[in-house]
Amino acid sequence: MLISTLTTCALRCPHCGKLQYYGISRFSFNQNNSLAYKCECGAVLINIEKKGRDHFCLQVACMMCETMHKFYYKSKQIWNGNLWVIVCPASGVELGYLGDRKSVVDCVRKEREHILQLADSLGCDKFFLNSGIMGQVLSVLQEKLEEGRLFCGCGEKQLEMEIFPDRIELTCPSCGAVGIIFAETVKDLQRVREMDEVRLEMGSYLYLDYKQIGKHSPLKNN
Numbered sequence: 001m002l003i004s005t006l007t008t009c010a011l012r013c014p015h016c017g018k019l020q021y022y023g024i025s026r027f028s029f030n031q032n033n034s035l036a037y038k039c040e041c042g043a044v045l046i047n048i049e050k051k052g053r054d055h056f057c058l059q060v061a062c063m064m065c066e067t068m069h070k071f072y073y074k075s076k077q078i079w080n081g082n083l084w085v086i087v088c089p090a091s092g093v094e095l096g097y098l099g100d101r102k103s104v105v106d107c108v109r110k111e112r113e114h115i116l117q118l119a120d121s122l123g124c125d126k127f128f129l130n131s132g133i134m135g136q137v138l139s140v141l142q143e144k145l146e147e148g149r150l151f152c153g154c155g156e157k158q159l160e161m162e163i164f165p166d167r168i169e170l171t172c173p174s175c176g177a178v179g180i181i182f183a184e185t186v187k188d189l190q191r192v193r194e195m196d197e198v199r200l201e202m203g204s205y206l207y208l209d210y211k212q213i214g215k216h217s218p219l220k221n222n
């Protein structure tokens, strides 16, 4: 069995949405009982605490719950080259990856490719202000669409979707209703996830995330 002394952790920051990589050395815990790893914006993304000789408690910042979740691992699980997907127990959202560097980088690449495919299938070739958030918002919308929870009040279910760097615009081809969903910050993602249904209002122009009114300037056609 290959014994590794370095494991890689990739986590998304709940505050700024950026993905951060950390190399976590087994030897750092010879002197320290606990170590905190921060995002470049200053937020603590993971805190690793040594419990006894062989056990570790990982507290991972969750962007959905705005809290830290605890996960317990044995040292041989962390530093054995296996890949662990860190998942929020409440929402099922993937918070990050832990394992050997190549597997972690592969996961992040797949996540990115998935976003690009999704954007491509929707006919979007624009850059995103925050591609991680955009990808997840699109996934949530796709999920709601498949469950029949994305529709227009006029009864139309085949909505047209247009993607912009910071938002998604849904248009109803039957009555012309428009709905705007922002996809730039972690808050935007949280709100979309919290919506039971995405419903356009017949014939009207609507910010589906009503809390955003006033925060963003009025939209122009571009």
Ligand SMILES: [Zn+2]
Residues within 6 Å of the ligand: 013, 014, 015, 016, 017, 018, 039, 040, 041, 042, 043
């Ligand atoms: Zn950050």
Ligand SMILES: [Zn+2]
Residues within 6 Å of the ligand: 062, 063, 064, 065, 066, 069, 088, 089, 090, 091
């Ligand atoms: Zn959570």
Ligand SMILES: [Zn+2]
Residues within 6 Å of the ligand: 152, 153, 154, 155, 156, 172, 173, 174, 175, 176, 177, 200, 202, 203
């Ligand atoms: Zn309609």
